[in-house]
Amino acid sequence: MHPHQTDNGGLLQRGRRLLFGAPKQLQDPHLFHRMALIPILAWVGLGADGLSSSAYGPEEAFRALGGHAYLALLLAAVMALTVFIISYAYSRIIEHFPHGGGGYIVATHLLGEGAGVVSGSALLVDYVMTITISIASCCDAIFSFLPVAWLHYKVPVAGVLTVLLIILNIRGVKESVTVLAPIFMTFVATHILMLIYGVFSHSDRFAPVVRDFGAGLHRDVSSIGLLGMFLLFLRAYSLGGGTYTGIEAVSNGLQIMREPRVQTGKRTMLYMATSLAFTASLILLCYLLVAVTPVEGKTLNAVLADALFSHWPLGRALAFVTIFSEGALLLVAAQAGFVDGPRVMANMAIDSWFPHRFAALSERLTMRNGIVLMGIAALALLFYTGGSVSALVVMYSINVFITFSLSQLGMSRFFIQRRREDPQWRRHLAVHLVGLLLCVTILVITTFEKFAEGGWMTLLITAVVIALCYLIKNHYRRVRRGIAQLDETLLDFPTAGPVNHAPVNRQEPTAIQLVSGYSGFGVHTLLSILTTFPHTYKNIIFTSVAVMDSGSFKGAEEVAALERAVIADLEKFVDLARRLGLAADYRMAVGTDVVETASGLCQQLAEVFPRTTVFTGQLTFRLEKFYHKMLHNETAFAIQRRLQWSGVTTVILPIRVKT
Incomplete structure (x- = not known):
């Protein structure tokens, strides 16, 4: 720079x-x-x-x-x-x-x-x-x-x-x-x-x-x-x-x-x-x-x-x-x-x-x-x-x-x-x-x-x-129907094999996955990481931002309730990853700007885990329309630009949704 x-x-x-x-x-x-x-x-x-x-x-x-x-x-x-x-x-x-x-x-x-x-x-x-x-x-x-x-x-x-x-x-x-x-x-x-x-x-x-x-x-x-x-x-x-x-x-x-x-x-x-x-x-x-x-x-x-x-x-x-x-x-x-x-x-x-x-x-x-x-x-x-x-x-x-x-x-x-x-x-x-x-x-x-x-x-x-x-x-209803199909298929994802209870090792290759709520979307991204890069990552850190929007910005009690809900979802991801054989943990922060808060959190994690790759999912449509960027924010791409400028490798995994 x-x-x-x-x-x-x-x-x-x-x-x-x-x-x-x-x-x-x-x-x-x-x-x-x-x-x-x-x-x-x-x-x-x-x-x-x-x-x-x-x-x-x-x-x-x-x-x-x-x-x-x-x-x-x-x-x-x-x-x-x-x-x-x-x-x-x-x-x-x-x-x-x-x-x-x-x-x-x-x-x-x-x-x-x-x-x-x-x-x-x-x-x-x-x-x-x-x-x-x-x-x-x-x-x-x-x-x-x-x-x-x-x-x-x-x-x-x-x-x-x-x-x-x-x-x-x-x-x-x-x-x-x-x-x-x-x-x-x-x-x-x-x-x-x-x-x-x-x-x-x-x-x-x-x-x-x-x-x-x-x-x-x-x-x-x-x-x-x-x-x-x-x-x-x-x-x-x-x-x-x-x-x-x-x-x-x-x-x-x-x-x-x-x-x-x-x-x-x-x-x-x-x-x-x-x-x-x-x-x-x-x-x-x-x-x-x-x-x-x-x-x-x-x-x-x-x-x-x-x-x-x-x-x-x-x-x-x-x-x-x-x-x-x-x-x-x-x-x-x-x-x-x-x-x-x-x-x-x-x-x-x-x-x-x-x-x-x-x-x-x-x-x-x-x-x-x-x-x-x-x-x-x-x-x-x-x-x-x-x-x-x-x-x-x-x-x-x-x-x-x-x-x-x-x-x-x-x-x-x-x-x-x-x-x-x-x-x-x-x-x-x-x-x-x-x-x-x-x-x-x-x-x-x-x-x-x-x-x-x-x-x-x-x-x-x-x-x-x-x-x-x-x-x-x-449009949002059609997208939700597509995401609901992912939820039906993946939220009760069966696992086999021993559960990994080991703590995360800072020296091992680590995947940082950005998630927003426990859903089929997040599970699909996790499975894509494991299938696209088999046996590459030993640790996975699930990272989320408790986003304060106008619906949750009503008082200190609502902020605390939002934090508890985000942590509960992150713990579900950690449990699933450990059942899949990975050492897992989570990090979260409260903010109003997802891009700025998530980027800062990932940069901090990259300093702790030197062999890090950040992963996030992005909705992909068969035919991109002019209004898709307006209705679906470009959060994944904005985070990728910030992190790559800071020297942190970031991969966006496509999530196909039929609408």
Whole structure:
């Protein structure tokens, strides 16, 4: 190895460490506690998605009322009630799914894998939309205070912000939340001030608003009828459905919360529900009290802030900070897409709906593959739409209500099935049935109203994702059937002859076999070593990595359980090898990167056993397709390249699988 190559490698490594942070140490007993979020930080990281929707959800509903603005008084109350109903329903989901109760998990467990993949795919598309529309809206707010000539820089700036969030999230959720927390708190402080001042400074308007409500109701009932009034109100209520889109994020992100997770999750849900209900409903109320009317080039919230603060000392500056923080909060809201999107993707990868590599954790214990894919998809959508919020908003609200509806349907079914075991099943069922009715209503009306404006694109993208998931799942099923035939043939492999109880001899030729679980795949590799190189090796060391992926990264107990399971499988391999007449032992390590951890372990063994050859198996297909490398990682070849560069002979033995 040339010295400058080592220096370049070291420089590259230092650069990665500086950008993404140093690796987390899995052996640290306090690791999970330090990485987990307390309720207030979880509220920032996950609640921002819901709270930021007050920037456009109430406005969309108010505009839909048109000349019937007096109905905003009733709409404010119904909107707050809806937030609490859906939030309470998800609090119940948190209790029954303490390791993460997102829409994919709930639908899969309670309605079946078909409903699960629909819910998961809808959520993934929604989270990409969350990232894109949040960043685009943030840039709209920023550039509304800049010269018009600078507008062509908006999309590049949005792209830079997306890349910045990708880097922050690869570093870690807690780190990214901590960086973004001041923006969140500025929004909360300025909007509490604006809304409370708006209500109390216009308290004399309450009586006229109530009179206008009664008079307007009487007038409209006589002109368009009670049914017409109900349909008009229902349309405005449904088109304001974007207000509720972030509620699911808390239950889906339960894994990153501090123990006790259920209590932390429920408290975070309470914080989010209260703040969202307060903000959204008071914004609608202030629209009425201040008699806000649309102004070209401004949001209604900006008009409201100008009207309320214009007479204050430094009022214009305060209005600017209030609306700027609203735009900046949308950047924080994109965080929910980066936190929960990869988690949904990882859960689907564990169930083989996505390539298995998306369940892997990076050295920083983040789902780097999922974060990068979500970021790339958001960038593509951002450049495709030119960062147009009007084009994105019509694609945004539909998918989340598909997930909401399936979750509420699943929980309703759950309590009906548990009616004999749970004496309070009727009360719980009523909550979820009301939530189901509200979510289905919003879904149907929003889809109908927005279908031609871009809703069809959302449904089409979701359908494509679902189709891809089924193609991936079917491929993995065919491969598993092929591997199952190996298991049936080889797991009860008969042996004859004396058992070798001798300890391994460091001076004898030694085979190091990389294994992942006791299976026909590993047994086939062992027999291939013995038949291809008969009487060559006297020792065999079985080596395995206890891989921490998103399925096992739930706490210190899960790490210990994973280690015990890996050791139990290794002991089975050792027993089989000794029955075949070899001196055998095992080594294992815990890690998130199989290639790096396994390579390091083999290099250590090569120093102890100087006459060493490393063996590993690799699935081989009759006809290699372009997608095989994506669906089946190239771990064996990556390890071989590293070890051979280090001077350790490595042999890959093919395992043929019929698909």
